[in-house]
Amino acid sequence: MTKKPSEKSSGASKDPTRRRKVASGAGVPSAVAAKARPTTSDMVSVSLVVNNVHHSLALDPRTTLLDLLREHLDLTGTKKGCDQGQCGACTVLVDGRRINSCLTFAAMYDGAQITTIEGLARNGALHPLQQAFIDHDAFQCGYCTPGQICSAVGLLAEGRAKTADEIRELMSGNICRCGAYTNIVAAIQQAMGQS
Amino acid sequence: MIGFQYARAGDVTDAVRLMAGDPRAKFVAGGTNLIDLMKMDVERPSMVIDINRLPLKEVEEVPGGGLRIGALVRNTDLAYNALVEERYPVLASALLAGATQQLRNMASTGGNLLQRTRCHYFYDTATPCNKREPGSGCSAIGGQNRMHAILGASDACIAVHPSDMCVAMAMLEAMVRVTGASGERAIPFAEFHRLPGETPERDTNLSAGEIITAVELPPRGFATNYTYLKIRDRLSYAFALVSVAAGLELEGGTIKEGHFALGGIAHKPWRDPQAEAALRGQPANAKTFALAADIFLRDAEGYEHNAFKIDLARRCIMRALSQAAAGTPQSQSSKKIV
Ligand SMILES: Cc1cc2nc3c(=O)[nH]c(=O)nc-3n(C[C@H](O)[C@H](O)[C@H](O)COP(=O)(O)OP(=O)(O)OC[C@H]3O[C@@H](n4cnc5c(N)ncnc54)[C@H](O)[C@@H]3O)c2cc1C
Ligand code: SF4
Ligand code: FES
Ligand code: FES
Numbered sequence: 001m002t003k004k005p006s007e008k009s010s011g012a013s014k015d016p017t018r019r020r021k022v023a024s025g026a027g028v029p030s031a032v033a034a035k036a037r038p039t040t041s042d043m044v045s046v047s048l049v050v051n052n053v054h055h056s057l058a059l060d061p062r063t064t065l066l067d068l069l070r071e072h073l074d075l076t077g078t079k080k081g082c083d084q085g086q087c088g089a090c091t092v093l094v095d096g097r098r099i100n101s102c103l104t105f106a107a108m109y110d111g112a113q114i115t116t117i118e119g120l121a122r123n124g125a126l127h128p129l130q131q132a133f134i135d136h137d138a139f140q141c142g143y144c145t146p147g148q149i150c151s152a153v154g155l156l157a158e159g160r161a162k163t164a165d166e167i168r169e170l171m172s173g174n175i176c177r178c179g180a181y182t183n184i185v186a187a188i189q190q191a192m193g194q195s
Numbered sequence: 196m197i198g199f200q201y202a203r204a205g206d207v208t209d210a211v212r213l214m215a216g217d218p219r220a221k222f223v224a225g226g227t228n229l230i231d232l233m234k235m236d237v238e239r240p241s242m243v244i245d246i247n248r249l250p251l252k253e254v255e256e257v258p259g260g261g262l263r264i265g266a267l268v269r270n271t272d273l274a275y276n277a278l279v280e281e282r283y284p285v286l287a288s289a290l291l292a293g294a295t296q297q298l299r300n301m302a303s304t305g306g307n308l309l310q311r312t313r314c315h316y317f318y319d320t321a322t323p324c325n326k327r328e329p330g331s332g333c334s335a336i337g338g339q340n341r342m343h344a345i346l347g348a349s350d351a352c353i354a355v356h357p358s359d360m361c362v363a364m365a366m367l368e369a370m371v372r373v374t375g376a377s378g379e380r381a382i383p384f385a386e387f388h389r390l391p392g393e394t395p396e397r398d399t400n401l402s403a404g405e406i407i408t409a410v411e412l413p414p415r416g417f418a419t420n421y422t423y424l425k426i427r428d429r430l431s432y433a434f435a436l437v438s439v440a441a442g443l444e445l446e447g448g449t450i451k452e453g454h455f456a457l458g459g460i461a462h463k464p465w466r467d468p469q470a471e472a473a474l475r476g477q478p479a480n481a482k483t484f485a486l487a488a489d490i491f492l493r494d495a496e497g498y499e500h501n502a503f504k505i506d507l508a509r510r511c512i513m514r515a516l517s518q519a520a521a522g523t524p525q526s527q528s529s530k531k532i533v
Contacts, residue, residue, distance in 0.1 A: 041198035061201035084231055100297045104226045107201050169528040172431035173295025
């Protein structure tokens with residue numbers, strides 16, 4: 001395992017969640033606006049393994065796992081869709097289980113093993129699900145695809161889905177605005193047949 | 196999101212001590228509700244206490260036949276737990292009806308109990324909301340209130356509790372175990388969540404500084420005749436408009452005991468002893484179920500956009516009780532309602 005310390009650290013003054021609120025101030029009841037707003041947080045040390053690479057970082061505790069991956073580790077395969085748990089574009093595997101990386105602080109995963117879409121291929125060979133998505137043309141714009149594939153990897157590991165109905169239900173946490181659902185189910189069925 | 200201090204608690208004592216030191220601190224378990232609300236500036240804790248290392252991750256049998264569920268047991272693990280599947284299938288079903296597999300992998304038992312309402316105004320800091328900012332008013336009364344309460348609401352707040360898991364736990368008569376600076380106590384499920392009254396900012400009767408350690412289920416699980424029926428705007432990944440957890444004990448065609456609780460219609464999972472009394476000793480048929488539904492909904496009141504829920508709730512109660520009586524629980528993968 002190579003150790004790759006992160007050069008970037010998030011400035012305490014910048015909001016690492018990158019969510020900009022419209023009109024925070026105007027229109028807000030004065031009682032809300034008047035409350036003291038601490039703007040600094042002490043940095044937290046976090047060590048975790050992402051796609052078999054060890055990282056030790058000092059992070060603003062507000063950093064979500066998604067922002068850690070995208071903004072600090074330059075792993076931009078994992079997408080930010082809604083940033084609210086409502087789309088699944090940010091799905092990654094933590095110790096083999098699929099989660100929404102947008103609704104969790106990176107600091108909560110000290111010691112964890114994270115796998116993202118960038119970590120699925122082995123020795124230059126695509127993961128069977130990546131190949132199946134290509135074989136079945138299971139995408140259009142591709143924005144939801146990393147999340148779909150990571151989610152499907154989790155689904156196969158769970159071993160709970162057998163029928164197409166069960167695949168659809170257990171993949172319902174991944175929204176595809178292009179509506180590639182039919183082909184996504186077919187791709188997952190192909191990968192299931194192989195495993 | 197405002198800044199906060201992050202602390203990791205090692206055990207329950209540590210967590211309670213950290214909490215006692217900062218009245219504006221919050222525990223974080225899965226983070227799926229707290230972090231969402233922090234991003235929206237609705238929750239503004241000065242410290243976030245990570246409780247994920249606490250040893251509260253077991254599902255254990257308790258002497259006498261019940262089950263103790265640790266507060267950090269994830270919703271997925273609880274739904275797929277062999278004892279829950281076998282003895283409390285209504286709970287497994289309710290869990291699988293909620294959210295998505297990714298969210299269930301994160302969501303904890305304790306966090307699910309304490310998740311806050313999905314009322315849009317509660318989330319929108321640009322609008323008045325008594326639950327978020329006591330005394331500011333309720334934007335849902337006279338505003339968009341399609342998802343709101345038909346029972347137990349007040350002039351201060353008409354929000355509903357959004358959990359599916361809690362509806363099954365209310366039906367099963369669970370106990371919530373909590374620990375605070377002054378020791379441990381157990382809160383019966385019916386007394387855990389509150390009605391809004393004049394203090395909608397308080398969702399539950401958990402005292403400041405207390406941590407949930409476990410939920411205990413009594414021996415009776417209604418494992419043969421049960422259902423969890425959830426009606427929502429899309430078939431998956433949506434909160435309930437109305438949901439029903441029902442369990443019956445039958446002797447021949449007669450109901451010995453029947454419990455049912457509704458979700459999506461009140462500030463807490465709603466049960467009604469009078470409606471359940473109308474089931475006891477009666478034949479398990481449509482007439483009995485209709486009477487129980489009418490009693491259950493006798494005080495129901497709709498607002499501008501949600502009056503449809505009263506009739507929907509009536510039909511859901513009847514459908515759920517007949518699914519339970521027939522031993523054909525609602526499937527959570529094929530969503531066909533039979
Ligand atoms: C898009 C989306 C869809 C969803 N759909 C559904 C649905 O259909 N049905 C449904 O039921 N739910 C649904 N949920 C809600 C989800 O079930 C809850 O967010 C989850 O159960 C909360 O658990 P958590 O562990 O993540 O809580 P957290 O976010 O970690 O915590 C929630 C609250 O509980 C407190 N807390 C946590 N654990 C403890 C403890 N042990 N003691 C004291 N306080 C504690 C925290 O301080 C916080 O205030 C959905 C959520 C999202 C984001
Ligand atoms: S219903 Fe309750 S939560 Fe919604 S705006 Fe009114 S006070 Fe706030
Ligand atoms: S970005 Fe995480 S669920 Fe949409
Ligand atoms: S391929 Fe475009 S959103 Fe799914």
